[in-house]
Amino acid sequence: MADTSARVPLIAGNWKMNLDHQQATVLVQKLDWMLRDKRHDFAQVEVAVIPPFTDIRSVQTLIDGDRLKLKFGAQDLSAHESGAYTGEISGRFLAKLGCSYVVVGHSERREYHHEDDALVAQKVAAAYQNGVTPLLCVGESLEVRRAGDQVAFVLGQLDVALHGLSAEQVNSIVIAYEPVWAIGTGEVATPDDAQEVCAAIRGRLGQLYSDQVAAAVRVLYGGSVKSGNVAAIMAKDDVDGALVGGASIDVEEFATICRYQAHVGAT
Numbered sequence: 001m002a003d004t005s006a007r008v009p010l011i012a013g014n015w016k017m018n019l020d021h022q023q024a025t026v027l028v029q030k031l032d033w034m035l036r037d038k039r040h041d042f043a044q045v046e047v048a049v050i051p052p053f054t055d056i057r058s059v060q061t062l063i064d065g066d067r068l069k070l071k072f073g074a075q076d077l078s079a080h081e082s083g084a085y086t087g088e089i090s091g092r093f094l095a096k097l098g099c100s101y102v103v104v105g106h107s108e109r110r111e112y113h114h115e116d117d118a119l120v121a122q123k124v125a126a127a128y129q130n131g132v133t134p135l136l137c138v139g140e141s142l143e144v145r146r147a148g149d150q151v152a153f154v155l156g157q158l159d160v161a162l163h164g165l166s167a168e169q170v171n172s173i174v175i176a177y178e179p180v181w182a183i184g185t186g187e188v189a190t191p192d193d194a195q196e197v198c199a200a201i202r203g204r205l206g207q208l209y210s211d212q213v214a215a216a217v218r219v220l221y222g223g224s225v226k227s228g229n230v231a232a233i234m235a236k237d238d239v240d241g242a243l244v245g246g247a248s249i250d251v252e253e254f255a256t257i258c259r260y261q262a263h264v265g266a267t
């Protein structure tokens with residue numbers, strides 16, 4: 001059984017292309033208030049919001065100015081550092097805004113923007129170059145799942161994305177297992193489905209790096225996470241958090257998800 005003691009669970013809300021900067025400010029204030037009202041212990045369960053690029057400055061101002069304990073990040077970054085890349089956002093800009101995390105390789109970017117594993121690997125490297133922690137997404141399609149090939153497929157994505165990185169770098173990565181068939185569909189992977197692939201990811205980290213790295217890296221589950229299913233998923237040994245899409249823009253629902261331990265009587 002994996003040693004879960006060192007890993008602080010992370011609940012991250014990927015807002016996708018929802019909420020403008022004014023709505024973002026309202027949500028962050030409400031979320032902070034709701035969690036503080038329930039005496040949420042941020043050292044025990046970390047909470048992050050991942051807004052659209054145009055919201056980040058507003059979110060940063062609020063979080064820094066009021067010393068909120070929420071973390072924040074971005075949904076993507078460029079593989080390039082700077083220059084003539086119209087529309088791209090550099091990891092350096094994200095670092096300068098204080099982003100803790102950047103999502104890399106989300107299935108929506110892979111599918112709609114044709115990002116392949118090689119580009120994902122470049123983006124992971126760009127995140128590290130700028131000191132922003134990559135939140136790397138991997139996950140299989142329904143077709144792959146039906147064929148029973150999910151573990152091999154996800155480990156294949158992982159191998160390419162991590163290629164060339166040092167153990168020291170990978171030690172801090174966050175990996176999100178997001179089966180494509182469970183994203184935005186209401187179709188949630190069972191806790192055992194999530195555990196199977198998350199455990200396989202951890203096993204691969206052990207093979208590629210070391211047991212210490214495998215024990216340190218947080219592996220999240222994402223795909224139709226709601227307040228009603230989060231506790232059962234989080235109860236699995238190798239699941240260290242959730243990457244929440246749709247439910248993260250409903251502030252009451254997201255705050256309830258962040259407090260999943262309360263549902264199982266742990267706090």
Ligand SMILES: O=C(CO)COP(=O)(O)O
Nearest residue numbers: 014183184223224245246
């Ligand atoms: O893609 C996701 C998070 O990155 C999951 O989205 P849903 O929670 O809406 O299924």
